[in-house]
Amino acid sequence: MSLDCRDVATFYRYEIRAALRERSIVINTLLIPIFMYPFLLWAMFTGITYVMGQVEGLRSRVVLDDQTGQLDDFKQRLVKDEKCDLQRPRTREKALEQIKAGDLDALIELALAAPGPKSPPGNFSVRIYFDRSKDRSEQARGRLEEALGAYRSQWLENEAARLQVTGEQWQGFRIERKNVASSRQMGRFLLSTMLPLFLVIMIAVGCFYPAVDSTAGERERSTWETSMSTAASRSSILTAKYLYVATLGSVAGLINLAAMMLSAKAVLAPLTQQIGEKFEFRIPFAALPVMALGTVLLALFIAAVMMLLASFARTFREGQAMITPFYMAIILPVVFIRPDGPFTPQQALIPIVNVTKLFAQAINGDIQILNTILTLLSELACVVIVLRFASMIVGFEDFMIGSYRGSLVKFVKERLLKRKQAAPLGEVR
Amino acid sequence: MSDYPVTVTNLTKVFYDEARGEVRAVDGISFECRPGEIFGLLGANGAGKTTTLRLLATILGPTSGSARIMGYEIGQEPEEVRRNLGFYSASTALYPRLTARETLQFFARINHYPDSARDARVNYLIGRFGLESYVNARVDRLSSGMKQKVSIARTVVHDPPVLIFDEPTVGLDVLNALEMQQMLGEFRNEGKTIIFSTHIMSEAERLCDRIAIIHSGKILACDTLEELRQKTGCRYLEDIFIRYVKGEGVTVAGAG
Numbered sequence: 001m002s003l004d005c006r007d008v009a010t011f012y013r014y015e016i017r018a019a020l021r022e023r024s025i026v027i028n029t030l031l032i033p034i035f036m037y038p039f040l041l042w043a044m045f046t047g048i049t050y051v052m053g054q055v056e057g058l059r060s061r062v063v064l065d066d067q068t069g070q071l072d073d074f075k076q077r078l079v080k081d082e083k084c085d086l087q088r089p090r091t092r093e094k095a096l097e098q099i100k101a102g103d104l105d106a107l108i109e110l111a112l113a114a115p116g117p118k119s120p121p122g123n124f125s126v127r128i129y130f131d132r133s134k135d136r137s138e139q140a141r142g143r144l145e146e147a148l149g150a151y152r153s154q155w156l157e158n159e160a161a162r163l164q165v166t167g168e169q170w171q172g173f174r175i176e177r178k179n180v181a182s183s184r185q186m187g188r189f190l191l192s193t194m195l196p197l198f199l200v201i202m203i204a205v206g207c208f209y210p211a212v213d214s215t216a217g218e219r220e221r222s223t224w225e226t227s228m229s230t231a232a233s234r235s236s237i238l239t240a241k242y243l244y245v246a247t248l249g250s251v252a253g254l255i256n257l258a259a260m261m262l263s264a265k266a267v268l269a270p271l272t273q274q275i276g277e278k279f280e281f282r283i284p285f286a287a288l289p290v291m292a293l294g295t296v297l298l299a300l301f302i303a304a305v306m307m308l309l310a311s312f313a314r315t316f317r318e319g320q321a322m323i324t325p326f327y328m329a330i331i332l333p334v335v336f337i338r339p340d341g342p343f344t345p346q347q348a349l350i351p352i353v354n355v356t357k358l359f360a361q362a363i364n365g366d367i368q369i370l371n372t373i374l375t376l377l378s379e380l381a382c383v384v385i386v387l388r389f390a391s392m393i394v395g396f397e398d399f400m401i402g403s404y405r406g407s408l409v410k411f412v413k414e415r416l417l418k419r420k421q422a423a424p425l426g427e428v429r
Numbered sequence: 430m431s432d433y434p435v436t437v438t439n440l441t442k443v444f445y446d447e448a449r450g451e452v453r454a455v456d457g458i459s460f461e462c463r464p465g466e467i468f469g470l471l472g473a474n475g476a477g478k479t480t481t482l483r484l485l486a487t488i489l490g491p492t493s494g495s496a497r498i499m500g501y502e503i504g505q506e507p508e509e510v511r512r513n514l515g516f517y518s519a520s521t522a523l524y525p526r527l528t529a530r531e532t533l534q535f536f537a538r539i540n541h542y543p544d545s546a547r548d549a550r551v552n553y554l555i556g557r558f559g560l561e562s563y564v565n566a567r568v569d570r571l572s573s574g575m576k577q578k579v580s581i582a583r584t585v586v587h588d589p590p591v592l593i594f595d596e597p598t599v600g601l602d603v604l605n606a607l608e609m610q611q612m613l614g615e616f617r618n619e620g621k622t623i624i625f626s627t628h629i630m631s632e633a634e635r636l637c638d639r640i641a642i643i644h645s646g647k648i649l650a651c652d653t654l655e656e657l658r659q660k661t662g663c664r665y666l667e668d669i670f671i672r673y674v675k676g677e678g679v680t681v682a683g684a685g
Contacts, residue, residue: 002508010539018526021567222522229486229521231512231540231587397490 003239007232011240019210019248029206029248033256037198038263045271051135059085060105060140063095067111068124074110074151083143092129099131105140106130122155183278188364190268190279192339195260196359199253199291200334200352203299204306204327206252208320210245211306216319219402228401234394242387245307249299257291287362290372294355294362297379301351302330304386311390312399312407322407339364348374351382392416434591434622435462435485439494442480442646454480456646457494462591462622467613469637470626471670477646478626479518482595485624486516498591512541515584518595522580525569529560529579532568533586540587554582574605581612585621592616594625598632610636630666640666642673649673 019025062084064075078086087104098104107129128144131137160166181189218224227237260267264281272279283291306323313319330352337353339360348354354375361368396415398404404411442455455477462468470478483489485496487507495502501509523532533551542550555564558578563571568579584592594613598606613636616623627633633640634654641651650657650673654666663669671677 004508007539010535014524014527014535017531018524021526221525222520223524225488225518226521226523228488229511229514229516230536231508233508401488 002233002235004233004236007236008240008243011227011232011237012243015210015214015241015244016247019213019244022209022213025209025213025248028209029252030255032205033202033252034259037202037256038259038267041194042263042267045268048271055135055139058136058139059083060136060143061085061087061103062105062140062144063087063089063107065089065092065095065107065109067109070112070122071110071124074147077147077151081143081147084147096129099129099137102131102134102136105134105137106144108144179277183280184282186277187264187279187281188283189340190272191260191264191281191283192360192363195257195363196337196339196356197331197334198256198260199295199359200298200356201331202256203249203253203295204302204330207245207249207299207303207306208323208327210248211303212310212313212316212319212323214241214245215307215311216313216322217316219313220315224402234400235391238390238394242303242307246296246299246303249303250296253295253299254292257295283363284365286367287365290362290367291359293372293376294358297376297383298352298355300383301379301386304383304390308386308390308393309408311393312404312411314402314405343368343371345371345374347371349378351379354378433461434464434499435460435468435497435624437461437481437485437494437496440481440484440491440496441493442477442484442489443492453646455484455491458641458643458646458648459494460641460648460651462624463638464590464622465617465620466638467617467623467625467636469633469640470624470643471628471630471633471637471640471666472626472643473628473674476628476643478628478643479595480646481643482516482518482593482624482626485510486514486593487511488516512587513589513591515587515589515592516595517580517584517593517597519599520595523568523576523583526567528565528567529571529575529582530555530564532579532583536583537586540589542587550586550588554586558582573601577601577605577609581609585616590620590622592621592623594623596626596628598627598629606632630670634666642670644674 019029060083062078064078064086066072066075075086078084090098092107092109095104095107099107109127109129111125111127113123113125126148128141130141179186218227228234230237261281261283265279268279268281305326309322309326310319313322333353334356337356337360343357343361343366347357348371354371358372358375361371393399393411396404396411399411406414438459439457440455440459441453441457444452444454446452458477458481460468470481472478480489484491485498485503487503487510491504495504497503498510499513501513503510524535527535530551533554534547537547537550538544555561558581560575560578560582563575568576571579584594597609597613601609610632613623613625617638625633625636637654639651639653640657642649642657650660650669652660657666657669658664661669661672663672
């Protein structure tokens with residue numbers, strides 16, 4: 001089959017022009033990567049913060065059952081706590097019933113600890129009843145434990161003073177936490193967790209509609225045969241379509257990357273405030289070409305597979321159904337990849353996983369030449385394999401003219417494994 | 430080599446159908462088309478007309494036999510064949526997201542019409558087919574009559590010497606069908622060779638210089654209407670057609 005660059009360019013320009021006039025392609029390839037994910041993330045984090053804030057603002061309805069009769073100072077703490085609504089005592093059964101019904105948030109029972117020779121004076125045991133399935137009740141438990149912790153610290157300090165020892169000596173050892181990561185490292189960690197996932201999703205979304213539109217869509221609109229009746233060779237037409245799908249996938253990925261980088265600070269602000277750490281969202285300059293390369297490689301691979309799958313469909317809807325399982329399959333491994341885990345040469349040979357790891361490593365400023373080269377070779381090899389397979393299928397005339405009914409799997413079983421051909425066919429050009 | 434623009438020799442196409450098994454859609458047909466004539470393929474639905482035309486347009490590949498368009502063999506030089514051919518059928522719709530002008534520009538370019546003359550050719554066809562008022566409108570917003578004109582214009586935009594029209598009047602109203610017939614006549618007058626398939630007898634009678642009656646993938650007769658009348662003794666094409674299809678024809682023609 002002959003390939004004419006002029007024809008490829010003509011068809012490619014036509015496909016791009018037509019795509020930019022199709023609302024669903026423009027939305028999925030350009031607008032969603034720019035606005036949708038940054039906005040979705042911002043909305044999600046803001047929503048979480050808002051809900052948490054709402055629960056935080058509510059007073060916890062608590063019943064105290066002091067069976068020791070000696071902890072009036074602790075009771076006074078709860079009375080003075082503005083976030084606690086200490087209610088009149090009631091029976092345990094009644095209180096538990098109210099907790100389950102959501103009319104009460106927690107019951108705290110204070111009982112004298114079993115006496116022993118080494119038991120400190122005034123020791124007591126605490127039991128908190130709450131409903132974990134209710135945010136407000138869980139919040140009440142947290143507040144009670146916090147109040148108890150503060151009361152215990154005070155009690156320990158008093159005991160230390162009575163025994164004439166320091167707090168450190170009395171407590172044995174104290175845990176202090178110190179995060180040694182810089183704000184830049186924290187920012188990179190957060191970006192390397194999120195960006196690779198969004199990039200893969202966006203490249204897949206960017207390829208999805210064009211792949212269906214340029215194959216099944218053409219058949220549905222009866223323009224497939226129009227293209228086949230032009231003087232361009234079949235290989236020129238298919239090459240143009242493939243390049244068009246890969247281009248839109250790459251564009252979607254790169255636009256999303258730029259949008260996420262520019263909006264990361266604002267989008268992630270609610271989350272970073274919640275964590276209480278400082279984050280600096282800056283990607284190393286050297287990472288950009290590596291990520292661009294990864295984006296293009298991934299787009300070439302995804303475009304090839306999606307076009308192969310969708311080309312068996314006769315309608316747009318059929319095409320979507322044929323591609324969706326692949327779409328899910330490429331997103332799943334990305335979800336489970338640890339961004340801070342090592343990037344091994346073995347991983348560099350696994351498609352999708354390798355590019356995801358490459359993204360994560362690049363964002364963290366750790367560009368490994370060997371793994372980058374292995375990723376490049378592995379992805380290119382996959383693309384070549386898929387395209388070779390596609391060119392073999394194109395040789396089947398009924399597939400090419402769209403009269404074959406069935407999926408890729410059925411086709412492989414019937415034609416390639418059983419060697420049962422639909423008709424004596426020559427090479428289709 | 431034959432001097433005819435279209436030469437078909439023992440052309441055969443066999444399909445495999447899951448339900449029916451092997452189907453000989455086109456069964457060893459032979460004919461030639463002369464310059465400046467309308468050659469009609471007349472047959473009932475499923476007779477093999479469309480398959481024959483799709484073979485000539487290289488959309489399908491032949492099982493055996495050969496055909497040449499302007500000297501180019503369909504199996505060996507399909508791109509050259511398509512460059513010398515304009516193919517119009519119900520299954521070759523227009524690209525809906527291009528404007529009428531963009532459509533003509535695209536087909537002129539992809540069919541390798543000379544760059545230097547392309548704009549002039551497109552403008553000429555816009556004028557000739559009366560597309561001026563909607564030339565910049567997207568094709569999917571045009572009426573069916575407008576689409577038909579754009580579709581014919583895109584078929585001839587690269588000025589091919591051979592035109593194939595596969596049942597071009599199916600689905601058209603009377604006025605549009607008449608207009609289509611008129612255009613076919615004009616193309617003939619310009620010296621184009623036209624292969625035209627139909628199952629409408631009156632259309633074939635009115636338009637075709639020679640008619641091939643095709644049935645079950647075989648050509649049963651191929652001649653001028655007058656010759657067919659003389660051979661069968663029937664006046665009307667409908668009667669002639671029925672006589673051949675029922676095997677009552679006087680002579681079985683192999684080639685025209």
